[in-house]
Amino acid sequence: MNFRHKFVFLLPGLLILIGILIFPIVFTVRLSLSSWDSFFPGLDFIGLDNYIRLFTDDKRFWESFFRLSFLSVTTVLLQYIIGFSLALIVWKDIIFQRFFRVLFLIPMMTTPVIMTVIWRTFFHESLGPVNDFFSLFGVTPLWLSDETLAKVTVIIVEVWQWTPFMFLLLLAGLLSLPKEPFLAAAIDGASPIRKFIYVTFPLMAPISIGAIIIRLIEASKIMDTVYVLTSGGPGTATETSSFYIFIKGLREFQMGYSAALSFTYLIIMIISLTIIAKLLVKLLINNN
Amino acid sequence: MRVLIYTFTICISLIFLSNLVLADKWSDQFPHIKNTGDIPGECSYESMSKKDYSGRTLSINTHAVPVMGEPTALHAEQFSKLTGAKVNVVHTPAGDLYAKAMVPFQAGQAPYDIVFGFSNFIRDWMQYLEPVPEKYVNMRQMQDVTQSHIGVASWDGQMIQFPIDGDRHYLKYRKDVIDNPKYQKKYKADTGKTLKVPTTWKEYGEIASYFNGWDWDNDGELEYGSAEVMKKDDLMFAAFFSRSAAYSKNPRTPGGFYFDLETMEPLINNPGFVEALDDWIAATKYVPPGGINFGLGDEINSFGGGQTLFSFSWDDAFVKAMEDGSPIKNKVGAAPLPGAEKVWNREDNSWDHGYNQAPYIVWGWASAVAKKSKNHDMAFDYLCFFANDANHQADIAIGRFGVNPFKKSDFDPQIYIERQGWDRLIAKSYAATLMSMEEYSTNRVFPLRVPGVFQFTSAVATGTSKALAGQLSSQEALDEVADEWKKIIKRVGADTIREAYAVGVALEDNKN
Incomplete structure (x- = not known):
């Protein structure tokens, strides 16, 4: 079998890769160099105008990016802590272990948009059950209308929806850990806390990094929760980058400009997630 | 024979x-x-x-x-x-x-x-x-x-x-409260003013504030002043234009409500619009809890479900209130959008004092x-x-x-009395309100219909929602909107926008 034969076998896979991965990216880049909008459809060439506009005249995009960073880091951190705790609980032989394992996965199995509609109903300030409860104590928090509380609400919904994913990965990691280090720790008389700090957590570091990075990638695309829950409001308090790009692209139909936003956002995410992954490796693995 | x-x-x-x-x-x-x-x-x-x-x-x-x-x-x-x-x-x-x-x-x-x-x-x-x-x-x-x-x-x-459909914004109110002699007496005693269907946005605000946060229909639930579409990007800009029309649509200064047709300079940050946004910010105090996040569906359910005294937007909230089985059927009234005691004159750069009202024939x-x-x-x-x-x-x-309704024959009150069981007076006032806006007014505002319309309305939604959320003052928010509009005009082309805008201005100036 010569090189040509190998190439023929590789060709279908290569074509699919070009079709579903390379072409959309190349087209997005080309689109970002055009002024395509509702009035001027077509791939004209305007050079780097859209990028110049983005870097010099679009404060709102950068505000939404920093807001997204805050929301995604906070939600993933909370998901990691809660997910790890739940995984530790059902890792041990406890009563109704199987039931709890399935129960903790239910939020992830539901449709995000549908669940967010339900959460929005829960948090409805004048008609929702959450405030019915709080009104017993004489307070009616503005879950969706107050700038700070709206962010908290988005975080609650995101954590509820995606903690099971973290739980699933971490539980799989825990179940695959070797038994010997734990036996050695038990022989040495280590307490459960010391066992966690010196055995479980270090052994789980590679899996934790993988889970955190996967979730950060997902969380950085947060859109449906914001769209349904707050529409980015009040004001722009919960507007994230992806929601902003959605507005520019599919609401205002500024296709060229939204392509520039998308491509810039993609580059920023690749760079920042690479740095975060390296930092986590240094922090959690190399130090251990 | x-x-x-x-x-x-x-x-x-x-x-x-x-x-x-x-x-x-x-x-x-x-x-x-x-x-x-x-x-x-x-x-x-x-x-x-x-x-x-x-x-x-x-x-x-x-x-x-x-x-x-x-x-x-x-x-x-x-x-x-x-x-x-x-x-x-x-x-x-x-x-x-x-x-x-x-x-x-x-x-x-x-x-x-x-x-x-x-x-x-x-x-x-x-x-x-x-x-x-x-x-x-x-x-x-x-x-x-x-x-x-x-x-x-x-x-x-x-x-x-x-x-296939006709739309306009008009005022909906609880007739059983506004026409109630007991409340009229109480309101007079407490405020020194007459309780009546508001004819200005200031009156609207005063009455809505008075009836905010207490159980005025004795159903065991709290009621509020007004339900409005305030949620960002959820048609809220239309609600803002409804509130702005009275302050900014001056019949003495034809040639544009949104822009000056001649110069294509945005008018969105003139004192008329700013006054309207000030009123709207004040309204956040008399909407139901979370009212700042109400979309059209919330507004329909809130007023249509009997939660508020007033509402203004499309017909749906009124129709819902008047449907069979509604707890407030035949307890609501329709009236033209409130007006204002002054209107901005952009030619003289001053307020023209005197009553002004402008229906919004909304999209x-x-x-x-x-x-x-x-x-x-x-x-x-x-x-x-x-x-x-x-x-x-x-x-x-x-x-x-x-x-x-969008047909002349829709404005016959008998249709609603005989086929839908509406109270005679309510049907008459409903039909008369709609008819007066559609056929008799000469100071109407039409929707903005220019290339890239969503870019303009999206900028309004973002700016006004920042003001409602307290992130910016009215003037700051509308200055931001005006800046954004100027950029859009520059991108699309002033002549292109002017050509399209002239068609709408001709309707507003009764030239068609």
């Missing part, structure tokens, strides 16, 4: 009876029109039954169920039974209607013969739409459409969209036929059938359908 008279009378009676028989025939098959039966016309059930579209398929992209989506599907099914056509109806969320049609339009495709959207899409869509043929424009059914809505559906005198549901469709005849027949008199009268009685 006597024989001749008898024969003539018998013939007339037979013709009349045969119509009744036909009416019964169609309402038996189609219970939707049970109240009226078929009403003769060019696109009646009888007329459509004579068409044969067997073997042909009509594709329609419409809104999600129920608003507009339900009547589209219902009339599609009826049309199919009558003509033999196969009708595919695709339902799309409101926010995606524009893009779902625009993407194939721009790609030169026609996956849908008929597209539903909002009437203010007209400038962006018109190059891809088939103008309504003269045959339909001249038919009796179309002659009944109000001049305002002929204007809304047309571009520079040519009808592009087929009228609403619209439908049109794709230019690239191969089924123009069938598509226009469907739309004509959708809006025929029998279907239309049945549709406007169902709040969730989102079909509202």
